[in-house]
Amino acid sequence: MTDMSLQSSDPTLLIEEISRLRATVARLEQRIEDLDQLAHNDALVPLLNRRGFVRQLEKLIDRATRYGDTGAMLFIDVDGLKLLNDSFGHHAGDAALCHVAELLRTDVRQSDCVARFGGDEFAVLLERTDEQQAEDTAQRLAERIAGGQFVHDGVVIPLSAAIGIAMIHPGDEAEAVIIRADQAMYEVKVAA
DSSP states (O other): OOOHHHHHHOHHHHHHHHHHHHHHHHHHHHHHHHHHHHHHBOSSSSSBOHHHHHHHHHHHHHHHHHHOOOEEEEEEEETTHHHHHHHHOHHHHHHHHHHHHHHHHHTSOTTSEEEEEETTEEEEEEESOOHHHHHHHHHHHHHHHHTSOEEETTEEEOOOEEEEEEEOOTTOOHHHHHHHHHHHHHHHHHHO
16 A cells, blocks of 8 residues: 555656556446446347346336337247257257347337347337237237248258237336236237
8 A cells, every 4th residue: 555645745656546546447337337238138149138128118117107108018939949959959049049039139120129038038128119010010020030041050940939019008017017918928829
């Protein structure tokens, strides 16, 4: 530790100490940013994870409550991933998840939010949308996944997904929206 009386009397030492402290602060700020990325982004696909998605969902709920913005959540369950993993290995399942993530990310508006909830589940947050637009988007995404031509090691592997929709209402709770979307997805699976 340096002598404070020496530092205060020597401008060169003070400048060096300030520079050292600024470098330390910059490293800590970068570390905080890195940790935030890890906490809110999926490790496998370049999407938000559930925690990052919930943060965005809460922001949309706030805008719906405050300004009357509209929105919907799509809950997407990729069908048959366990069979795919068992038949072709987990690397094939991971490749299928990356394939679906890319399809979802490129087939929604830039203002929409796509996330991987974990396992074979994804979610899409549609901003400024009504129920009909949400249904049209869900149908389009389901068709895109089913027709997306997933090829692994030269083998075409069919994919499909069940998609549930929950509209976002002013005063909603994030977990309530997620539960409604999950239940709607389950109803789609049972009906298929």
